[in-house]
Amino acid sequence: MGEDNRILQRARAGDGTAIGVVLEGFRSYLTLLARIQIGRRLQSKVDPDDVVQETFFDAHRQFSTFRGENTEAVAAWLRSILAGQLAQLIRRYCVTEARNIRLEISIEQDLDSSSARLAQGLAGQGSSPSESVGRREELTILANMLERLPPDYRDVILLRQIDGLSFGEISSLLGRSEDSIQKLWVRGLQALRDLMNQPPK
Numbered sequence: 001m002g003e004d005n006r007i008l009q010r011a012r013a014g015d016g017t018a019i020g021v022v023l024e025g026f027r028s029y030l031t032l033l034a035r036i037q038i039g040r041r042l043q044s045k046v047d048p049d050d051v052v053q054e055t056f057f058d059a060h061r062q063f064s065t066f067r068g069e070n071t072e073a074v075a076a077w078l079r080s081i082l083a084g085q086l087a088q089l090i091r092r093y094c095v096t097e098a099r100n101i102r103l104e105i106s107i108e109q110d111l112d113s114s115s116a117r118l119a120q121g122l123a124g125q126g127s128s129p130s131e132s133v134g135r136r137e138e139l140t141i142l143a144n145m146l147e148r149l150p151p152d153y154r155d156v157i158l159l160r161q162i163d164g165l166s167f168g169e170i171s172s173l174l175g176r177s178e179d180s181i182q183k184l185w186v187r188g189l190q191a192l193r194d195l196m197n198q199p200p201k
Contacts, residue, residue, distance in 0.1 A: 004071055011063060019063050023056045026078055029143040030055060036114050036162055037086050037107060045093050055082045079115065083108035114162050118142065145195040153188030156181055
């Protein structure tokens with residue numbers, strides 16, 4: 001935590017390398033949140049990695065305006081910027097949303113909710129790599145682990161855990177049998193546990 005705070009202070013002082021380090025620490029976390037929103041609203045028209053990269057460009061330009069004191073504040077600030085990026089894309093691709101003036105607020109609330117559900121639901125599926133790891137670090141580690149899963153496992157876990165869909169609903173959405181979805185769910189959770197229980201390198 002001390003090292004994180006030192007890097008954050010350097011970033012706030014305008015150190016470009018430190019800004020890059022701070023942002024990079026949130027890449028998997030933001031990619032996961034972007035993937036959830038894109039799946040719900042844009043139906044694979046956009047690459048989550050591209051959205052996160054644009055978010056980082058904006059954040060880098062705006063870092064001098066950031067006033068937060070810790071990584072929790074950075075996470076909230078980045079979610080807000082990500083919401084703005086997603087709102088632009090949704091307005092471009094979804095004509096019905098083009099004039100929705102509350103769209104960005106709605107997306108930001110969705111991102112906050114997804115982040116909270118991710119923390120509450122998935123963190124309990126496997127043991128934490130370290131008892132001393134804070135909430136933001138746990139979310140970042142969890143996002144990194146989910147990004148390392150095969151896409152089929154990750155998609156089923158996110159649809160079940162974050163979107164709260166039943167196995168039958170996921171089956172219809174993905175065009176697979178309910179039995180295969182349940183097997184993917186079990187295997188995905190086991191793979192996630194295995195990753196989380198690996199000793200740190």
